[in-house]
Amino acid sequence: MATAAGAVDAKRGLRLIERLAGLTPSGRAGVPVAWxxxxxxxxxxxxxxxxxxxxxxxxxxxxxxxGQFWFGIANAASVGLNALVSPVxxxxxxxxxxxxxxxxFFTGLTIAGTAAIGLLPEGASGFTVLGLILFTVANFSxxxxxxxxxxxxxxxxxxxxRGRVSGIGVAVGYLGTIVIALLILITDSGATSLTFLMxxxxxxxxxxxxxxxxxEPAGTGYRFKVGDxxxxxxxxxxTVDDARQVPGLLRFLVAxxxxxxxxxxxxxxxxxxxTQAIGMTTAATNMLLLGLTVAAVLASFGWGVVVERIGPxxxxxxxLVSWCVGLIIAGAVLEFETFVIAGILxxxxxxxxxTSDRVFMLRLSPPDKIxxxxxxxxxxxxxxxxxxxxxxxxxxxxx
Amino acid sequence: MLYGTIVSVLLNAGWGKGAYQVGILSFxxxxxxxxxxxxxxxxxxxxxxxxxxxxxxxxxxxxxxxxPSEARF
Numbered sequence: 246m247a248t249a250a251g252a253v254d255a256k257r258g259l260r261l262i263e264r265l266a267g268l269t270p271s272g273r274a275g276v277p278v279a280w281x282x283x284x285x286x287x288x289x290x291x292x293x294x295x296x297x298x299x300x301x302x303x304x305x306x307x308x309x310x311x312g313q314f315w316f317g318i319a320n321a322a323s324v325g326l327n328a329l330v331s332p333v334x335x336x337x338x339x340x341x342x343x344x345x346x347x348x349x350f351f352t353g354l355t356i357a358g359t360a361a362i363g364l365l366p367e368g369a370s371g372f373t374v375l376g377l378i379l380f381t382v383a384n385f386s387x388x389x390x391x392x393x394x395x396x397x398x399x400x401x402x403x404x405x406x407r408g409r410v411s412g413i414g415v416a417v418g419y420l421g422t423i424v425i426a427l428l429i430l431i432t433d434s435g436a437t438s439l440t441f442l443m444x445x446x447x448x449x450x451x452x453x454x455x456x457x458x459x460x461e462p463a464g465t466g467y468r469f470k471v472g473d474x475x476x477x478x479x480x481x482x483x484t485v486d487d488a489r490q491v492p493g494l495l496r497f498l499v500a501x502x503x504x505x506x507x508x509x510x511x512x513x514x515x516x517x518x519x520t521q522a523i524g525m526t527t528a529a530t531n532m533l534l535l536g537l538t539v540a541a542v543l544a545s546f547g548w549g550v551v552v553e554r555i556g557p558x559x560x561x562x563x564x565l566v567s568w569c570v571g572l573i574i575a576g577a578v579l580e581f582e583t584f585v586i587a588g589i590l591x592x593x594x595x596x597x598x599x600t601s602d603r604v605f606m607l608r609l610s611p612p613d614k615i616x617x618x619x620x621x622x623x624x625x626x627x628x629x630x631x632x633x634x635x636x637x638x639x640x641x642x643x644x
Numbered sequence: 645m646l647y648g649t650i651v652s653v654l655l656n657a658g659w660g661k662g663a664y665q666v667g668i669l670s671f672x673x674x675x676x677x678x679x680x681x682x683x684x685x686x687x688x689x690x691x692x693x694x695x696x697x698x699x700x701x702x703x704x705x706x707x708x709x710x711x712p713s714e715a716r717f
Contacts, residue, residue, distance in 0.1 A: 493685035500685065504678030507671035510647055522664035558687040565679045569672060576668030579661055609685075 268406040271460070277410050279454035280401040283394055284418035286451035287355075289425045290387055293444035294359055295320070297429065299380050301436035302362070306373040319377045323384035328624045332484045335392055335620025339613065343461050344393040344400075351390035356449045358383025363441030388623070395603050396619045399612070400461055405553060407607065408560070412549015412600040419542040419596065421451070426535065484617050494609050494618065501602065501625040504565055507572070508598055509626075511591060518575075523584045533585065537592035545596030557605035564597035646670040 265274035303319075304312030338344050358379045365372045365379075402410035425447065434440040488494045519530040552560045571590030574583050603622075610618040647667045654663030 496681055497685045500678045500681035502678075503674050503681065507647075507674050511671065514647070518664055518668075522661050556687055558682070558685065562679065562682060565675055565682070569675050569679070572668055572672045572675065576665045576672070579665070608687075 268403070268410050269401050270403055273458070275454070275458045276401050277413060279458035280397065280410065281414045281417040282451045283455040284414040285421035285424075286448045287387065287390065287394070288418040288421035289447045289451070290355060290359060290383075290444050292422045293425045293429065293440055294362075294380070295384060295387075298436040298440040298444075299362075302376065302441075303373065305436060306376075315373075315377060319381045320384065323381045324388060327385050327388040331389075331392055331623040332617060332620035334389055335396070335616035335618065335623075336484060338393060338396065338616040344396050344616065345456065345459065345461050348390055348393040348397070349456055351386040351393070352448075352452050354386035355383045355390060356445050356452075358386065359441050359448065360445035363438040363445060365438070367438060392616070392619050392623050394455075395606075395622075396615050397455075397459065397461070398603065398607060399615065401459055407604045408552025408557065408600065409549040411604050412545045412547075412552065412596070415549075415596050415599045416542045416545035418599075419538050419545065422538055423535065423542075426538075484621060487614060488618060488621055491609060491611065491614075491618075497605070497609060498621055498625040501622065504568075504598070505626045507568070508595065512595075515588075519584065522579050523581060525581065525584075533588065537588045540589050540592040541596040544593030545600050548593075548597035548600040551597075552601050552604055557601045557608055560597065560601040561605055564594045564601060567597070568594045646674070 262274045265277050266272050269276040299320075300313065300316045303316040306312065307315060334347070338347050361379050362376050362383070365376055398407060398411060425444065428443060429435070429440055432439060432443075434443065485495075488498070516527075516530050516534060519525045519533065520527060525533070548560060548564065551563070555563075567590050571587045571594060574590070575587035577583070606619065606622045607615070647670050650670050651663045651667040654666055657663075659666070
């Protein structure tokens with residue numbers, strides 16, 4: 246009996262490997278897995294450092310008012326500066342036709358910055374400015390790495406499997422959130438050095454496979470020069486002109502600004518909304534948010550399949566419709582039950598947005614301009630990320 | 645920005661939970677604008693999508709024009 250069950254498991258495992266191998270042009274199952282693990286890795290950083298520990302770390306040292314103010318400034322500076330240079334960073338990678346060296350550089354910088362914050366002496370307020378500078382560098386690098394990561398999707402997927410590969414990445418990314426949330430809970434590390442060190446080590450560990458397994462086609466042999474980076478600034482207006490030549494691209498980027506603004510803001514305000522408007526306790530809110538993250542994981546796989554069946558644009562439109570329904574339910578009745586239903590719709594849609602919109606962006610971009618246009622794509626998302634949540638701190642009664 | 649300003653102003657005006665409801669409404673408005681703009685974006689297949697598609701073989705490997713089309717067995 247045990248042997249028969251083992252054989253069935255082995256068959257299933259082989260079928261899974263075959264299916265994974267079928268998703269990628271190289272036919273190697275390790276490639277989409279390695280690529281998706283990078284999503285797992287960077288989400289660990291995003292949750293542990295940006296969403297949780299850094300804000301508390303600064304508040305512990307500067308007090309609630311100054312702490313939140315300076316954390317907000319550091320966060321907005323890193324994201325805002327990155328938004329400004331995103332198209333330039335993308336254009337530079339287009340010159341060489343390769344993304345991986347840039348991805349490696351910025352990933353390393355994120356990990357080093359995060360680890361360095363963890364190594365600063367505990368409770369020493371004199372190091373707060375240094376901590377904020379390190380966070381700004383780490384967060385800038387994290388955002389920059391994302392541009393190159395998204396732009397490697399065509400390398401690891403076939404045109405017809407992009408939806409599924411993107412969906413697997415998003416789902417695995419949410420798993421990263423769950424894993425680090427549980428680790429922080431178990432170790433009770435909060436905003437201590439341990440959280441930063443855990444985030445840095447796990448980011449390095451799970452980011453490693455993409456650099457080992459994903460092989461880009463040979464580039465043009467271009468080597469990075471500081472002069473070229475400066476010259477790329479002059480290319481910014483050319484990038485916008487180039488984008489105008491692609492039918493619908495600028496319209497899509499403007500649309501992206503509008504729909505990612507509520508998405509980015511809801512992520513930030515959901516727990517405040519649950520406690521203040523619905524009247525839930527903090528513990529119940531945390532449990533619910535964890536449950537909704539699981540919904541997002543499962544839905545991301547589903548949305549990936551939908552992208553392949555009906556295309557990224559129609560999928561994205563359905564996702565946004567589901568968000569509209571979720572928002573109507575959440576706003577119309579302020580009850581626990583309706584909030585859970587709205588949360589499931591919004592949580593599932595959250596995975597859907599990230600799964601489908603990068604595939605749609607890829608569909609709209611000419612191959613030789615992918616890096617450049619993904620820079621603009623990042624600009625639209627990051628501008629909304631800064632303008633969305635930064636003003637909401639004023640609306641939180643506890644701040 | 646819209647959400648932050650709306651909720652902040654309405655909470656100060658004593659709207660209580662209603663402030664959050666109006667805030668959520670602002671998300672809905674932004675989402676509908678995004679949806680309306682997205683509708684007008686052409687859903688086309690780019691060159692990047694075709695990269696992995698079937699490409700014709702080089703000219704010297706192309707079958708001759710007069711080659712019989714029947715299977716060779």
